[in-house]
Amino acid sequence: MTRYIIRRLLSAIPLVLGIATIVFFAVNLAPGDPTLYFLSPGMTQDVIEQMRVNFGLDQPVHVRYLRWLGAMLTGDFGYSISHSRPVLEVLMDFLPNTLVLSACALFVAFLFGIIIGTIQAVRQYSVMDSSMSVVLLFFYSMPSFWLALMLILTLSLFARNVWDLPIWFPASGIVSVDYDFLTLSEKVRDRVMHLVLPTLSLALVLTAGIARYMRGSMLEVIRQDYIRTAKAKGLSEAVVVFKHALRNALIPVITLVGLYIPVLFSGTIFIETIFAWPGMGRTIYDAIFIRDYPLVMAGTFFFAIMVVVANLIADVLYAVIDPRIRYE
Amino acid sequence: MSDRSLAGRRRWRVVSTVLPGLPQVLMGRWGAGWTVLLTWLGCLWVVMAHYERVVGALGGGWDQNLALGTLVVSLTLAWTWSWRDVSGSDESKDVGVSQWDLAVRAFSKNRTAVVGLIVIIGLYLVALLTPLLAPYDPTFQGDLITERYVGLSATHPLGTDNYARDVLSRLLYGARISLAIGFVAVSISVSVGTLLGAVAGFMGGIVDAMIMRFVDIVISFPRLVLLITIIGLFGSSIFMIVAVLGLTLWPGTARIVRGEVLSLREREFIQAATALGYSKRRIILRHLIPNALGPVIVAATLGIGNTIVLEAGLSFLGLGVQPPTPSWGTMVAVGRDDLLGAWWLSTFPGLAIVFTVLSFNLVGDGLRDALDPRLRT
Numbered sequence: 001m002t003r004y005i006i007r008r009l010l011s012a013i014p015l016v017l018g019i020a021t022i023v024f025f026a027v028n029l030a031p032g033d034p035t036l037y038f039l040s041p042g043m044t045q046d047v048i049e050q051m052r053v054n055f056g057l058d059q060p061v062h063v064r065y066l067r068w069l070g071a072m073l074t075g076d077f078g079y080s081i082s083h084s085r086p087v088l089e090v091l092m093d094f095l096p097n098t099l100v101l102s103a104c105a106l107f108v109a110f111l112f113g114i115i116i117g118t119i120q121a122v123r124q125y126s127v128m129d130s131s132m133s134v135v136l137l138f139f140y141s142m143p144s145f146w147l148a149l150m151l152i153l154t155l156s157l158f159a160r161n162v163w164d165l166p167i168w169f170p171a172s173g174i175v176s177v178d179y180d181f182l183t184l185s186e187k188v189r190d191r192v193m194h195l196v197l198p199t200l201s202l203a204l205v206l207t208a209g210i211a212r213y214m215r216g217s218m219l220e221v222i223r224q225d226y227i228r229t230a231k232a233k234g235l236s237e238a239v240v241v242f243k244h245a246l247r248n249a250l251i252p253v254i255t256l257v258g259l260y261i262p263v264l265f266s267g268t269i270f271i272e273t274i275f276a277w278p279g280m281g282r283t284i285y286d287a288i289f290i291r292d293y294p295l296v297m298a299g300t301f302f303f304a305i306m307v308v309v310a311n312l313i314a315d316v317l318y319a320v321i322d323p324r325i326r327y328e
Numbered sequence: 329m330s331d332r333s334l335a336g337r338r339r340w341r342v343v344s345t346v347l348p349g350l351p352q353v354l355m356g357r358w359g360a361g362w363t364v365l366l367t368w369l370g371c372l373w374v375v376m377a378h379y380e381r382v383v384g385a386l387g388g389g390w391d392q393n394l395a396l397g398t399l400v401v402s403l404t405l406a407w408t409w410s411w412r413d414v415s416g417s418d419e420s421k422d423v424g425v426s427q428w429d430l431a432v433r434a435f436s437k438n439r440t441a442v443v444g445l446i447v448i449i450g451l452y453l454v455a456l457l458t459p460l461l462a463p464y465d466p467t468f469q470g471d472l473i474t475e476r477y478v479g480l481s482a483t484h485p486l487g488t489d490n491y492a493r494d495v496l497s498r499l500l501y502g503a504r505i506s507l508a509i510g511f512v513a514v515s516i517s518v519s520v521g522t523l524l525g526a527v528a529g530f531m532g533g534i535v536d537a538m539i540m541r542f543v544d545i546v547i548s549f550p551r552l553v554l555l556i557t558i559i560g561l562f563g564s565s566i567f568m569i570v571a572v573l574g575l576t577l578w579p580g581t582a583r584i585v586r587g588e589v590l591s592l593r594e595r596e597f598i599q600a601a602t603a604l605g606y607s608k609r610r611i612i613l614r615h616l617i618p619n620a621l622g623p624v625i626v627a628a629t630l631g632i633g634n635t636i637v638l639e640a641g642l643s644f645l646g647l648g649v650q651p652p653t654p655s656w657g658t659m660v661a662v663g664r665d666d667l668l669g670a671w672w673l674s675t676f677p678g679l680a681i682v683f684t685v686l687s688f689n690l691v692g693d694g695l696r697d698a699l700d701p702r703l704r705t
Contacts, residue, residue, distance in 0.1 A: 018545035026554070030561030141685035143637045145644050146660055146678035149667065153675075157668040266552035270641060274664075284553065285645065288560035300557050304548045311548075 005316055012308055017069075019304045024068050027297050033057055034081045034291045055081070055293075068297065078294040082287060087298045091280065095302070097174060098279035101271070102264050104195055105202035106257070112207040114246075114253065117214025121249075122241055124219060132211075140208035145270035148201035152274075155197060169196045172276040198275045202267045206260055213256055218249040251322050258314035262307050340414040348410030359436040363446050368406040370453065371399055374460055381460050391459050398456040431622075434698040441694020447687040455503040462497040466654045469493055477670045487672040489662055495672065498654035499680055505655045506684065509570055510636040516574030518628045521581025526612050526620065528582065529589030540586065543579040551576055552641060559647045569648055573635055581627055588620035622699035626692055633688030640681050656681050 035051045052058050056067070056078075071077050077087035116136070120129045139147075152171040159168035170176065176190050221227065222245050230240045269281035276282075284299040340351040349365030352358070375382055382399070385392035435441060454461065463485075470476075470492035478488045486495040528539040546554075558572050592598060593616070601611050642648035643657025651658055656677040663674025 014541060015544055015548060018541065019548055022545060022549075023557075026558055027561060030558075031563070032561070137686060137689060138682065141633065141637075141689050142682050143640055143644075143657075143660075143678070143685075145641060146674070146681065149660065149664060149674045150678065153667050153671055161668060262548075262550040265550035269552055269556065270644070273645065281553075285556060285560075288556060291561070296557060296561075300549070300553055303550050303553050307548045307550065 001319065004319060008312060008315060012312060015308055016072075016305065019308070020069060020072055020301060021065075023297050023301050023304070024065055027293055027300075028061060028064065032291055034293050037081060037290050037292070072301070077298040080287075080292055080295040082290045082292040082295065087294045090283070090295060091298060091302060094278055094280045094283045097277060098265075098268055098272070098281060101195070101198055101202065101277060101279060102261075102268060104199040105206070105264060105267075106260070108199055109203040109206035109210055109260075110253075110257075112203070113210025114214050114250070116207070117211040118218055118241065118246065118249070120211065120215045121218030121222065122237070136208040136211050139204050140212070142205055143270075144201055144205050144267045145274060147204060148197070148271055148274045151197050151201055170194050171197060174277060198271045198277055201274075202264060202271050205267070206264065209260070210253065210256055214249065214253055217252045218245065221245045221249040251318070254314055254318050254321065257317075258311040261310040265303050265307070337415060341411070344410045344414045345407075348407045351410065351414050357436065359442040359445075362442075363449060364406045364410055366446060367402050367449065367453065370450070371403050371406075371457075374399060374457060378460050385460060388459070395457045395459045398453065399460070402453060431698045435694055438694040438697060440690050441698075444687040444690030444694065447683070448691060451503060451684060451687070452507060454500060455507050458500045458504060462494075462500045464494040464497040466498045466501040467493065467652045468497075477666065479670075480672060486676050487670065489659070489670075489673055490665065495659070495676060498659060499656070499677060502654040502656045502659060502677065503680070503684075505566075505649050505653065506636045506639060506681070509566070509573065509639045510632040513570050513573035513577065513635050513639075514628050514631045516570070517577035517631065518581055518624060520575070521578035522585050522617060522620070522624055524578070525582035525585025526589050526616050529586040530593060530608065530612055530616060536586075539582065543582050546576065546579045547583075549576075552638065555638065555642060556645060556647055559642065564642075564647050564650060566649060569639065569642060573638060577631055577635065580631075581624060584623050584627055585617075585620050588623060589616050592616055592619055626696045626699060629688055629692035629695055633685040633692070636681065636685055636688070 033052070034055055034057070035048055038051060039048070049058075056064065059067075075088060077091075079085070080087045080090045083090045116132060120132055123129050155169050156171040159165040170193055174191070174194055175187075176182075176194075179187065179190060182190060222241070227240060227245055230244050231237075235244075265281070268277075268279060269285055271277065272279040272282035273285060280299055280302065284296060284303075287295040287299065343351050347365060348368050349361045349363070352361030353365060355361075382396065385396045470488060472492050475488055475492040476490060478484055478492075480487050484494050484496065486499065489495055489498070524539050528536040554576055555572055559568060562568060598611065598615060601615050606615075639648055640655070640657030640660070643655045644661045646658075646661065648657055649655040659677035660674045660681075663670065663672075663677075667674065
């Protein structure tokens with residue numbers, strides 16, 4: 001097992017190198033450069049040249065490329081041009097917000113997905129099964145940004161202004177304006193309330209995929225002999241399903257974590273923009289338009305690395321959980 | 329089918345002349361039947377309801393001529409297909425049933441998938457016929473003071489937007505962008521992916537390693553992050569969007585094809601082809617790729633839906649199709665400005681996206697079941 005993990009880790013190294021290379025060339029081959037951000041009509045050519053020297057843009061491409069690779073090893077990703085702070089510092093400010101949002105979404109998606117998929121499999125071909133399939137496929141086909149707007153429209157705007165519902169969810173930001181004046185329990189409540197809509201918009205689209213997969217996996221398991229044995233022993237259906245079948249049905253679902261992480265991160269760009277959530281996705285999106293090259297490169301690189309890490313974890317988990325699988 | 333006498337056939341012919349597709353629906357082949365019947369009725373309705381426009385389109389621009397052409401072609405196709413089907417001989421029906429025939433039969437039995445297919449055909453027809461259908465020009469602005477943010481009404485069935493443009497017309501024209509971009513981008517990615525996947529699987533060794541490592545790298549990026557980085561920095565144009573969408577989707581296809589080819593490579597018919605001394609190019613193009621096509625078709629169908637969502641997303645972020653060209657993603661974004669006051673602005677383009685993608689997903693699922701012999705019942 002240790003050998004497998006080590007080999008898996010080693011194989012990630014060329015992957016990381018390749019990712020760094022693609023990020024560098026995608027950004028540096030693009031027309032225009034960061035000095036455009038500071039450009040003003042009264043500027044002389046000398047000032048622009050000096051600025052290019054300061055940013056290290058006067059160096060030839062291969063020198064900048066090597067410097068970028070070196071940056072990865074030392075963790076020094078340079079200075080963010082728009083934030084006027086080290087890139088790493090900027091990213092560390094926004095990364096936790098993205099991670100909280102992604103983790104909540106992942107948790108909700110898997111929880112709902114596993115429950116719905118199990119119910120569907122146990123009651124295969126029932127009205128519930130087919131109607132759930134239709135609803136799930138509907139969500140599966142939905143762009144997350146539209147779902148987010150519809151959730152804002154119904155659960156926030158209409159709920160508060162038109163329908164006068166007792167409960168409605170805030171549609172922007174991470175905390176309320178008066179957050180600092182709240183008591184501790186109110187603070188927790190405030191944060192949770194702000195998390196609900198972004199989490200739902202990210203999670204519902206994923207839930208559909210997970211439930212479909214879970215249904216298939218569960219169907220395969222409950223047809224096996226040991227399940228029939230368990231039923232023949234006289235165990236109740238709930239015990240058979242949740243204690244015997246669920247464990248084995250969950251194994252293939254783990255691979256979905258690795259598969260859905262990129263989808264989730266793609267989604268955060270929309271969700272963070274729509275909900276004014278101060279996270280990585282929105283930061284990169286903003287940085288692209290200001291041509292803040294160091295921030296764009298480091299941000300994109302971070303996203304890709306997190307995907308690689310998530311895949312690694314999923315693979316290792318898969319090997320740990322299922323002893324039937326031998327990796328040699 | 330021997331009970332179909334000559335007299336019976338003549339009766340079907342009469343029905344087919346007026347309503348092509350109806351005989352097939354009544355004979356139980358409702359998938360093909362409804363497709364043809366609905367196409368026929370829809371096109372006839374366009375001709376009758378918008379008669380002046382159809383006539384006026386004769387001297388119009390290229391898109392009006394395209395619409396006219398589509399109208400004529402689909403009417404002719406629907407009519408002749410039904411006619412030939414009804415009057416064709418029965419004998420040759422059951423001889424020489426190919427894998428594709430079996431797949432078509434399996435697909436036709438899947439009702440939801442057939443509905444999805446009919447919706448897709450309808451969408452493409454609507455996209456092509458838009459100049460004859462849309463009540464207004466998509467960029468036509470009404471009176472900015474009185475006709476801005478008008479709700480659902482008889483003159484504007486889906487309301488108007490912030491520039492007093494008709495939402496329904498923009499929705500219809502937006503279908504063109506989404507469907508065209510989805511189709512072209514997926515065509516690019518499927519061609520590239522199939523070819524590279526087949527080469528990697530067949531050649532093995534260093535070529536395989538190089539291609540698949542590159543695939544791993546591209547797959548590691550959250551796709552949207554890569555897309556907005558490239559499009560944001562290089563600038564946005566339709567050509568750019570199609571190219572980038574196409575060139576970021578192919579790794580998935582390449583993986584699928586490589587897997588298929590790896591198992592096909594060991595089969596006897598490939599050994600036979602090698603023994604016959606065929607060139608590698610010929611083996612890949614003529615023997616491997618056609619046999620690996622099933623999963624590719626499924627992936628492509630699902631990919632079109634996926635790409636439509638991504639294109640809408642890019643447009644939503646302002647990186648896609650640039651205004652005033654209507655695009656579903658941009659229209660959803662416009663609605664964000666006044667979500668409470670003009671809820672219809674974001675809702676309907678979004679629903680259009682959902683139903684389009686839903687149809688592609690239904691057809692993709694149906695194709696998966698139909699093309700995989702193991703899943704066939």
